Amino acid sequence: MAIILDILLLGLCGFLVVYPYFSKPENHDPKINSLKEKLLKDKETVFKTLSEIEFDYHMGKIAQKDYEELKNRYMREASIVIKAYNELLGDKDKKINKKEVLTEIERDIEKEIEEELKKLRNKKRRG
Amino acid sequence: MDNLFLASVGSFALILGFLLSAYAVIVGIIAQRTNNPAMAESVKGASIAIALTTTIAVVIMEVYLISGQFAIQYVAHYTSSDLPLFYRFAALWAGNEGSLLLWAWVLSIYSLAIALNNVVPKIKPIALTILNINNLFFLFILSFVTKPFVILNPAPAEGYGLNPLLQNPGMVIHPIAVYLGYVGFAVPFAFAMAALIAKYPGDEWIKVTRRWTVFAWLFLSLGNLTGMEWAYVELGWGGYWAWDPVENASFMPWLTGSAFLHSVMVQERKDMLKVWNIFLISITYVLTLFGTFLTRSGVLSSVHAFADQSLGRYFLIFTTLALFGSMYLLIDRLSFLKEGKEFESVISKESSFLLNNLLLVGAAFTTFWGTTFPLFSELFTGEKVTVGAPFFNTVNMPIFLAFILLMGICPLIAWRKASISHLIRNFALPFIIALIVTIYLFIIGIHKPWAIASYFINTFVLLTTLWEIWKGVKTRVKLTGENFAKALINLFLKNRRRYGGYIIHIGLVLIAIGITGSSLYDIEKNITLTANEKVTVKNYTLVFKGLRELQLKNADAVVADIDVYYGDKYLTHLTPSKNFYSNEPNPTSEVAIKGSLKEDLYIVLAGWENENTAIFKIKVNPLIAWIWIGGYFLIFGTLFALWPGKGTEMGPRVVGATSLAKEA
Amino acid sequence: MNQRAKILVGSSIIVVAIAFLFISAFASSGTSYLMQVDEAVYKINHENVVDKKMRIEGRVLPGSVSWNAKALELKFVMVPIKGSEEYKLPVVYNDVKPDNFEHPEAQIVVEGKYDGKVFQADTLLIKCPSKYQKKQ
Numbered sequence: 001m002a003i004i005l006d007i008l009l010l011g012l013c014g015f016l017v018v019y020p021y022f023s024k025p026e027n028h029d030p031k032i033n034s035l036k037e038k039l040l041k042d043k044e045t046v047f048k049t050l051s052e053i054e055f056d057y058h059m060g061k062i063a064q065k066d067y068e069e070l071k072n073r074y075m076r077e078a079s080i081v082i083k084a085y086n087e088l089l090g091d092k093d094k095k096i097n098k099k100e101v102l103t104e105i106e107r108d109i110e111k112e113i114e115e116e117l118k119k120l121r122n123k124k125r126r127g
Numbered sequence: 128m129d130n131l132f133l134a135s136v137g138s139f140a141l142i143l144g145f146l147l148s149a150y151a152v153i154v155g156i157i158a159q160r161t162n163n164p165a166m167a168e169s170v171k172g173a174s175i176a177i178a179l180t181t182t183i184a185v186v187i188m189e190v191y192l193i194s195g196q197f198a199i200q201y202v203a204h205y206t207s208s209d210l211p212l213f214y215r216f217a218a219l220w221a222g223n224e225g226s227l228l229l230w231a232w233v234l235s236i237y238s239l240a241i242a243l244n245n246v247v248p249k250i251k252p253i254a255l256t257i258l259n260i261n262n263l264f265f266l267f268i269l270s271f272v273t274k275p276f277v278i279l280n281p282a283p284a285e286g287y288g289l290n291p292l293l294q295n296p297g298m299v300i301h302p303i304a305v306y307l308g309y310v311g312f313a314v315p316f317a318f319a320m321a322a323l324i325a326k327y328p329g330d331e332w333i334k335v336t337r338r339w340t341v342f343a344w345l346f347l348s349l350g351n352l353t354g355m356e357w358a359y360v361e362l363g364w365g366g367y368w369a370w371d372p373v374e375n376a377s378f379m380p381w382l383t384g385s386a387f388l389h390s391v392m393v394q395e396r397k398d399m400l401k402v403w404n405i406f407l408i409s410i411t412y413v414l415t416l417f418g419t420f421l422t423r424s425g426v427l428s429s430v431h432a433f434a435d436q437s438l439g440r441y442f443l444i445f446t447t448l449a450l451f452g453s454m455y456l457l458i459d460r461l462s463f464l465k466e467g468k469e470f471e472s473v474i475s476k477e478s479s480f481l482l483n484n485l486l487l488v489g490a491a492f493t494t495f496w497g498t499t500f501p502l503f504s505e506l507f508t509g510e511k512v513t514v515g516a517p518f519f520n521t522v523n524m525p526i527f528l529a530f531i532l533l534m535g536i537c538p539l540i541a542w543r544k545a546s547i548s549h550l551i552r553n554f555a556l557p558f559i560i561a562l563i564v565t566i567y568l569f570i571i572g573i574h575k576p577w578a579i580a581s582y583f584i585n586t587f588v589l590l591t592t593l594w595e596i597w598k599g600v601k602t603r604v605k606l607t608g609e610n611f612a613k614a615l616i617n618l619f620l621k622n623r624r625r626y627g628g629y630i631i632h633i634g635l636v637l638i639a640i641g642i643t644g645s646s647l648y649d650i651e652k653n654i655t656l657t658a659n660e661k662v663t664v665k666n667y668t669l670v671f672k673g674l675r676e677l678q679l680k681n682a683d684a685v686v687a688d689i690d691v692y693y694g695d696k697y698l699t700h701l702t703p704s705k706n707f708y709s710n711e712p713n714p715t716s717e718v719a720i721k722g723s724l725k726e727d728l729y730i731v732l733a734g735w736e737n738e739n740t741a742i743f744k745i746k747v748n749p750l751i752a753w754i755w756i757g758g759y760f761l762i763f764g765t766l767f768a769l770w771p772g773k774g775t776e777m778g779p780r781v782v783g784a785t786s787l788a789k790e791a
Numbered sequence: 792m793n794q795r796a797k798i799l800v801g802s803s804i805i806v807v808a809i810a811f812l813f814i815s816a817f818a819s820s821g822t823s824y825l826m827q828v829d830e831a832v833y834k835i836n837h838e839n840v841v842d843k844k845m846r847i848e849g850r851v852l853p854g855s856v857s858w859n860a861k862a863l864e865l866k867f868v869m870v871p872i873k874g875s876e877e878y879k880l881p882v883v884y885n886d887v888k889p890d891n892f893e894h895p896e897a898q899i900v901v902e903g904k905y906d907g908k909v910f911q912a913d914t915l916l917i918k919c920p921s922k923y924q925k926k927q
Contacts (some may be wrong), residue, residue, distance in 0.1 A: 002132040006139045009183065013143060013176035017150065020168030058602045060549050061541040473797045485802060489809040496813070501825055511825040513846055514817070515902070521816035526809065653887055655861045733887030734860055742860045744887050 039085045046078045130190065131198055134276040137187040142270045144180035144235070147173050148263035155256035167252055174235075174242035174255065177262055181232040185219070188228060188275055192218050198282030201225055201275055207288030207710055209681040214289050217299040221289055223423060223438070224275040226302060230419075231265040233310045237339075238262055241314065246335045253321035254314075254332075261313055264445050273438055288710035291682070297357040305350035305377050309415035311343025312384065316412035316453075319405045323456045326463050330401070333391050338769065340408075344388060345765040347381045352758040363716040363731045365651065365746040367754070370519040375498045376418030379491045383411040386487040389480045396542060397477060401464045402457065403484070409453035414491075416446040421498070474547060479537045486530045493522045524577060528584055531639055534632050535588030538595045553598075557590035573648075581643040585636045592629050592636075619767075627768025630760055637757030644726075644750025651746045658739040665747045667728050668692040669701075674738045682706040684717070687732045687741050691721060703732040703743070727751045823902060828871040829878040835905055846902045847910070851893065852876065858888050865892075869910075872898055884912040892917060 053074065057067040151173040158166035188201070192215045197203040205221040206214075220226040238258040241251065269275065292298070315336035322332050354374065355367040368374060387407040393400050424439020472478070497514045504512040539553050565583040573579060603614040619626045652664050656671040663669075672688040686704040690697065703719035721728040729746040736742075826834070828849035834840050847869065855868035865888050869880040882901055892899075894917075901912040 002135045002139075005133075005136045009136070009140060009180070010143065013147060013173075013179065016172035016176045016179075017147070017169050018172075020172055021165050023168075054606070055599075055602060056541055058606060059598055060552075061539070061546065063546045063549075472794060473801065478798055478801075481798065481802065482805065485805045485809075489806070493809070493813050493816075513823055513825045515823065518816050521819070522809075522812050525812060653863050655863065731887070734858070736860050740860070742863065742887060 036088060039081060039088060043078075043081045043085055046074055046081055050074050050078065130194065130196060131278065133187045133190065134199060134278055137184045137276045138270075138274065140180040140183045140187075141266060141275075144177050144184075144231075145263065145266035145270045147177045147180065148259050148266050151177065151259040152256055152263055155252060155259060159252050159256070170252070170255065170259075171242045174239050174259070177259075177266075178235040178239040181228070181235040181266075184228060184269075184275070185232045188219060188225060189216065192216065195286070197284070197286050198278055198280070200277040200279050203279060203283050203286040205287070205289055207286040207681075209709065210286075210289055210294075211680070214294055214299070217303075218289055220302045220306070221293060224269075224273045226306065227265065227269055227273055228275050229303065230306050230310060231262070231269055233307060234258070234265060234313065235262055237310060237314055241317075247318070247327075247329075247331050250318065250321040250325045250327045250332065253324050254317040257317040257320050258313060261317075264441075268438065268441060272441060286710075288681075288708065291706060291708045291711055291715045292361055295357060295361050297353045298361065301350055301353040301357055304346045304353060308343050308345075308347030308350050308377070309380070309419065311339055311346060312380065312408070312412050312415055314339040314343075315387075315408050319408045320453060320456060323405065323460045326460060330394060330398075333394060333404070337391065340384070340388060340391070341765065341769050344381070344384045345762070345769065347377065347384060348758075348761055348765065351377055351381060352755075352761075356755060356758075359751075360718060360720070361715070363718050363744070365649070365729055365731075365744070365748065366646075367751075370494075370497070370516045372498050373418075373422050375494050375519075376414075376421045379494055379498075380411050380414040380418060382487045382491040382494070383407055383414060386484040386491075387411055390484050393477050393480050399477065400481070402461065405453075405457055405464075407484070407488075409450075409457065410488075410491075413446060413450045413453070414495075416442065416449055420446055474540065474550075476537065476540050476542045479533060479540055483530065483533055483537070486526050486533065490523050490526045490530075493526075494519060497522070527639070528580060531588055531636060532584050534635065535584075535591040538592065538629065538632075553594065554591065557587050557594055560590055561587035575647050578643055578647045581639065585640050585643070589633065589636050592632055596626070596629060623770065624768050627764045627766075630764030630767060632764075634757040634760030634762075634764055637753045637760060639757075641750050641753030641755075641757060645748040645754070648749045649746060651744070653733070653742070653744050655736075655740060655742045662743075662745070664728075664745050665726075666694055667698070667747070668694075669730070669743075669745065671741060671743070674735055674741055677704070679706065682708045685714075685732070685735070687735075687743070689719070689730065691728065701728075701730055703730045705732055722752050724752055725749065825900075827874070828869050828880050829874050831910075832878040832880055835880075840905050841907050842904050844902070844904055845910075846900060847880065848872065848898065848900045849880070850898055852879065853893075853895070856893060863887065865915075866909075869899065869901070881909045882912050883909045884915050886915070889915060889917050 050071065053062070053067065053070050056062050057064075062070070151170050154166050154173070155170045157163070158170060190196075191199045191202050192206055193212065195202065195206060195208050195215070197206075201222060201224050202218075205218040205225070210218070218225065220229050238255065238261075241258060242255055245251070247254075315332075318332040318336050321327070322330070351374075354377070358369075359365075359367040387404065390400050390404055390407060394404050420439060420442035423442060497519050501511045501513045504510060535557075536550075536554075539550055561583050564586045565579060568582055569579065573582065599618050600611060600615045603609065603618050604611060607614065607617075609617065650665055652662070654662050656662060658671060658673045661668055661670040668691070670690040670692070672690060674685055674687050677684040677686050684704045684706045686702050689701045689703070691699050691701055699721050701719035701721060704717045705714040706717055707714045716731050716733070719730045726747055726749040729748055731744040733742040733744045823844040823846040825846040825848065828847060831845060831847045831849075834845075849869040850872050852868040852870045857866040858864075859866075863885055865884040865886070867882055867884075869882055870876045871878050884901070898918040900916040900918070901910065902914040902916075903910055903912040905911075
């Protein structure tokens with residue numbers, strides 16, 4: 001009985017190890033996919049950064065000068081990322097549905113930033 | 128049913144796992160060098176196979192444990208037929224062979240997860256190879272050194288049973304939590320080494336392995352906390368931490384792991400401290416191996432020892448290899464690890480994290496030397512010199528207090544450069560309140576300097592942390608117009624890492640408060656009482672009513688009945704006892720505890736002369752409950768920070784604007 | 792660069808402070824020599840170890856235990872774990888008798904001082920007997 005189980009186990013493990021040598025290799029196109037993912041990540045990050053800078057400034061943790069410098073820098077980066085991202089999307093218009101691509105996270109963050117910035121602009125106008 | 132044949136299947140599976148690991152390591156290296164995708168896939172298959180073999184071995188062992196197959200030596204050693212099912216299952220990690228098997232299984236599952244996951248593709252295969260080297264080591268030990276499936280012939284009719292001290296739910300969680308913690312650190316370590324070997328410039332490996340690191344840290348924390356709770360409730364000496372070598376073994380990686388958790392945030396944001404981070408994770412990982420070595424080799428006398436000389440030797444060799452291997456790699460690749468940004472200001476989050484690291488690593492360093500001093504002193508002077516608890520307390524108390532103080536100050540400091548006027552404004556109120564509280568404590572009789580310092584700092588930190596949360600909510604209310612409750616919830620949910628961290632900090636403060644009270648102001652009284660005699664300790668009056676016998680499921684108990692009065696009022700009835708288990712010549716003490724937030728009344732039935740005369744050890748431990756409460760905060764905070772979903776992303780990264788344009 | 796230098800200085804101060812703490816704790820809190828019973832008995836007979844803190848590991852000589860519950864006084868004789876029982880160390884411990892104390896395989900560690908006649912133990916630790924390896 002034990003021998004039978006041993007042989008089964010050996011066979012299964014052997015199969016797992018040897019099979020890849022005989023099967024056809026998978027065809028990703030890793031380069032483009034990962035670039036898209038990377039840009040998406042960068043976009044998220046930049047927006048989150050902006051949001052955090054706003055927040056820290058309003059909490060009083062950052063001095064006004066630092067705040068303005070940081071904000072300008074990240075606004076610039078945001079525009080670069082968005083431009084690059086849209087370019088990438090434009091190339092693959094035929095293959096990917098634009099709707100799929102805008103994830104919930106993005107939408108939320110964008111909304112949040114816009115709202116917060118709107119409020120600030122309103123305050124500035126009033127004040 | 129005769130299931131003995133499964134033992135040979137189990138042993139076969141382990142040896143097969145060993146061979147598969149050897150294959151995976153060798154082919155993994157070749158595949159990486161020759162860039163051969165089929166070989167890489169084969170290594171992936173091997174990872175599945177290795178996990179399969181260890182799983183089969185674990186399942187077979189559990190079958191034996193649960194069915195009580197005493198022909199298997201391990202089963203006979205650690206179980207008996209009257210052992211409850213839950214403890215039979217947990218007996219897997221009661222002894223050496225079983226716990227090593229558990230370790231190997233967890234490691235193989237973690238390795239499998241890495242094998243199947245397509246993260247950081249450039250270095251993942253190397254990381255997998257390093258993990259497989261670990262698999263190879265553990266499967267070697269299990270196949271040839273400490274074999275789990277040893278058969279006894281003739282088979283004993285009954286087993287020795289599980290040490291009653293281990294028949295406690297906390298003690299069931301403790302070892303497995305510690306192992307999950309230890310093994311968890313192998314993954315970030317493997318990736319760090321892989322990044323070095325491949326000279327990989329990016330640090331996605333940190334982002335990728337962050338979850339693993341926090342996960343490992345969570346379990347290590349849980350392991351330490353349950354260990355303390357078990358020592359307190361089961362061992363009956365009234366304490367929870369003795370700076371025993373084995374306790375220190377799981378404390379040191381916790382310290383360096385905590386340091387690592389913080390310093391990676393600096394690397395993520397500012398691309399700094401790269402060398403330091405790799406050093407930290409290597410040390411943490413080596414300490415986990417070293418910890419296992421200490422526990423299992425019997426090389427240091429401890430209440431825990433699993434004494435096995437040859438096993439200890441293998442572990443020492445493997446630990447040394449890991450240490451020298453990682454340090455060599457680090458030094459060799461030093462020039463390649465260019466630093467990103469500079470420190471922009473002395474007062475910044477970056478520098479406070481660096482200070483945090485220095486303190487934690489300092490504590491780990493002193494604990495390490497205190498623990499291993501007997502070994503080194505014997506090596507150099509021929510005499511084994513030990514350091515006791517006073518040494519550890521003297522060195523570590525100031526470090527921990529400084530650390531807690533830092534914990535309170537740091538959240539108020541911004542990245543890059545903090546506004547000092549802001550800091551002072553925000554410290555003023557918590558400082559004043561903490562001062563008032565401390566003065567009050569002094570007036571009511573707390574005079575010991577360390578207690579004063581500790582209570583002041585802890586109160587201050589608690590207040591600054593709560594204040595920081597409060598201000599965060601208010602700011603969010605201002606910016607988004609949400610009501611307070613909604614803002615609070617959203618603030619937490621969208622910044623899980625930060626606010627989970629604050630919850631953890633609060634937990635640590637509570638633990639520190641509990642430790643201060645119970646170690647500086649505990650009261651102990653040992654006394655022999657005859658029936659109806661009473662004794663007063665602090666405000667508690669204990670009236671001993673007599674002893675009686677009680678029959679439990681697998682033990683006979685001698686129980687003392689005690690009526691407890693607080694002042695004049697009747698408080699409760701306590702029944703400390705001694706349990707006699709059928710397989711143990713000596714009884715265990717079941718401690719009786721009447722706990723409150725203020726203090727624990729802790730009574731041990733230490734012995735007796737006859738049914739009317741008994742000896743008691745009575746302790747009053749102030750504030751000790753806060754250790755466990757703080758522990759819950761800590762665990763909850765970690766789970767909160769770890770939970771998948773929004774808000775777990777890292778913070779802003781100072782990237783170069785041009786690098787993005789280049790990619791596009 | 793200026794900031795970096797400041798950081799370096801600050802870090803060095805911390806490191807030095809910890810090192811100082813370490814060394815002074817060593818000197819003040821008293822390290823103790825860990826030895827086996829035979830070594831201890833030898834030292835007692837040949838050197839002046841009165842009032843020197845010692846940490847001794849051994850086992851209890853069966854039949855030597857005397858326990859006075861009312862006075863909380865435990866008297867017993869320690870002998871080497873492996874070695875001749877002619878090396879005997881009389882010990883007095885003024886606290887409750889631990890649970891596993893008379894377990895045949897228990898290993899004891901006592902910490903305290905020799906007062907000229909007996910070893911006054913301040914602490915008494917017993918090693919977990921169930922974790923012992925069985926003789927193969």
